Amino acid sequence: DAKTTQPTSMDCAEGRAANLPCNHSTISGNEYVYWYRQIHSQGPQYIIHGLKNNETNEMASLIITEDRKSSTLILPHATLRDTAVYYCIVPPSSARQLTFGSGTQLTVLP
Amino acid sequence: GAGVSQSPSNKVTEKGKDVELRCDPISGHTALYWYRQSLGQGLEFLIYFQGNSAPDKSGLPSDRFSAERTGGSVSTLTIQRTQQEDSAVYLCASSHGGGGTEAFFGQGTRLTVV
Numbered sequence: 001d002a003k004t005t006q007p008t009s010m011d012c013a014e015g016r017a018a019n020l021p022c023n024h025s026t027i028s029g030n031e032y033v034y035w036y037r038q039i040h041s042q043g044p045q046y047i048i049h050g051l052k053n054n055e056t057n058e059m060a061s062l063i064i065t066e067d068r069k070s071s072t073l074i075l076p077h078a079t080l081r082d083t084a085v086y087y088c089i090v091p092p093s094s095a096r097q098l099t100f101g102s103g104t105q106l107t108v109l110p
Numbered sequence: 111g112a113g114v115s116q117s118p119s120n121k122v123t124e125k126g127k128d129v130e131l132r133c134d135p136i137s138g139h140t141a142l143y144w145y146r147q148s149l150g151q152g153l154e155f156l157i158y159f160q161g162n163s164a165p166d167k168s169g170l171p172s173d174r175f176s177a178e179r180t181g182g183s184v185s186t187l188t189i190q191r192t193q194q195e196d197s198a199v200y201l202c203a204s205s206h207g208g209g210g211t212e213a214f215f216g217q218g219t220r221l222t223v224v
């Protein structure tokens with residue numbers, strides 16, 4: 001399984017870009033990188049996923065390094081409502097369920 | 111409905127009683143997951159259903175826990191002879207496929223065993 005490593009916590013000023021890193025140095029060629037977040041007292045929410053190309057949607061951008069050993073989730077203009085735990089997940093291609101690690105607690109400061 | 115629906119949203123039960131938690135997945139989603147999250151802890155995988163395949167029960171913590179999915183849609187998680195350590199938020203999710211495809215989570219059932 002490709003293990004992911006994320007910082008335990010990060011702060012970001014409101015209105016600034018939040019850049020959340022994730023290391024997944026043992027990722028295999030056909031394994032995707034997924035990002036979810038969990039706002040306090042809510043169920044997790046899917047954000048974005050990618051294989052090797054950078055991806056962007058209405059919520060965030062995902063930048064994956066060329067060697068695919070790390071990625072960065074970018075929230076371009078963080079708001080207070082983006083305060084949450086952010087999970088980077090690399091499910092094995094044979095896996096049938098998502099396994100959540102500890103994630104990064106992002107706190108957006110006013 | 112538009113999303114994954116779980117009921118009840120809150121459940122308080124006495125130690126030793128049985129409880130049933132219900133999950134209505136998004137229509138057409140073949141994969142259904144159950145997780146639990148104790149206070150201040152991460153998400154713990156419990157069980158996974160995918161279409162007509164045998165469920166992956168590898169996360170169930172004891173034989174007091176069981177789950178069914180009838181007709182490939184609604185799922186029920188049953189906890190028998192509840193214990194105080196079963197107190198947690200039980201989350202259900204569904205997706206078009208398994209293996210990490212975009213999963214949509216419900217708001218969870220908060221179970222408190224007193």
